[in-house]
Amino acid sequence: QDGTPKKITYEMLTAARSVASEMDCEVAVVAFGDGLDEEALAQDLGARGAERILVLDSADFAAYNVEPWAAALRQLVEEEEPELVLLGMTPVGRDLAPRLAAKLNAGLASDITGLRVEDGELLITRPMYSGQVIATLRVKSTPVLATVRPNTWAPAQAEGGAAEVETFEADDVPEARTEVLAVEAQGGDRPDLSDAATVISAGRGIKGPENFHLVEELADVLGAAVGTTRAVVDAGWRPYEEQVGQTGKTVSPNLYIAVGVSGALQHLSGMRTSKTIVAINKDPDAPIFRLADYGIVGDLFEVVPAMTEALKEME
Numbered sequence: 001q002d003g004t005p006k007k008i009t010y011e012m013l014t015a016a017r018s019v020a021s022e023m024d025c026e027v028a029v030v031a032f033g034d035g036l037d038e039e040a041l042a043q044d045l046g047a048r049g050a051e052r053i054l055v056l057d058s059a060d061f062a063a064y065n066v067e068p069w070a071a072a073l074r075q076l077v078e079e080e081e082p083e084l085v086l087l088g089m090t091p092v093g094r095d096l097a098p099r100l101a102a103k104l105n106a107g108l109a110s111d112i113t114g115l116r117v118e119d120g121e122l123l124i125t126r127p128m129y130s131g132q133v134i135a136t137l138r139v140k141s142t143p144v145l146a147t148v149r150p151n152t153w154a155p156a157q158a159e160g161g162a163a164e165v166e167t168f169e170a171d172d173v174p175e176a177r178t179e180v181l182a183v184e185a186q187g188g189d190r191p192d193l194s195d196a197a198t199v200i201s202a203g204r205g206i207k208g209p210e211n212f213h214l215v216e217e218l219a220d221v222l223g224a225a226v227g228t229t230r231a232v233v234d235a236g237w238r239p240y241e242e243q244v245g246q247t248g249k250t251v252s253p254n255l256y257i258a259v260g261v262s263g264a265l266q267h268l269s270g271m272r273t274s275k276t277i278v279a280i281n282k283d284p285d286a287p288i289f290r291l292a293d294y295g296i297v298g299d300l301f302e303v304v305p306a307m308t309e310a311l312k313e314m315e
């Protein structure tokens, strides 16, 4: 994005490297953009374990647009013949991966959380039925396409080394039927909900939009993104972009704090794979406590300001 890899790219590097040697594969990164700094990309991604960077640099790729991107990626995959193609389970990846899979007539595993090689075969795991079961898949086509759930693999750290950069000339890109006129960022200074390391979600227990400042203040101290439940979005208290759950965003942060959230199955399916879950609810029987690692039974209007104060003192 804007010429720099997002965190999910580093996470996918870890995922790819975990199976590359057993699959007898090298690890390459495909970079789309217009006027990319190839040297910076080679150093950054090379140090994190990429062996090659395939650069698609053109005015067509300045902003994300599914038609030219999918056409170029198809050509690249057909020429390079990778075994496995990973895309982030991000708005771009969710849009691009199925179209690419259809063009290549290849199988696609979406929202994956595990990769391993067993008896020379690549096995993929992914949550199904709102995270109630974990399925193991074997994709029979080549290449295997998969979208990777953010915050599942640790981002690859810089350990030294530089990647080779190759420019890929996509000459089979049809003219796009849509044009991106502008891309506007939303959400101010807070991290993006989908890949934030810490998420604080407030549910209907917060009583009204005027009380959201309580969770926003806590989020600011922790550098967290703010999420919410569908009940809150349906009530018009918060925008849909903040909804976590089956019909909202899937998040998998290191720390998820649920404030005044009952823990309905449809909410849990969007945050179940969070590493540590803290729930604050005045009802000791709220279902969220069955999933939470830490539970605080109490009135959020007392607990949340107290947490914010305590954390400020620790700074």
Ligand code: FAD
Residues within 6 Å of the ligand: 202, 203, 204, 205, 206, 228, 229, 230, 231, 232, 243, 244, 245, 246, 247, 248, 249, 259, 260, 261, 262, 263, 264, 265, 266, 267, 270, 280, 281, 282, 283, 286, 298, 299, 300, 301
């Ligand atoms: P409630 O269930 O009303 O819970 C509020 C909680 O706040 C209660 O547990 C209460 O004890 C607690 N509370 C109240 N006052 C306080 C206080 N002062 N201090 C502390 N705690 C307090 N929901 C989603 O979130 N995401 C989805 O994507 C989603 N998709 C859905 C899809 C379908 C097809 C359907 C049918 C439903 C979906 N839902 C989704 C809705 C879901 O079933 C629940 O209705 C919703 O998650 C409940 O939101 P809530 O926890 O904010 O509200």
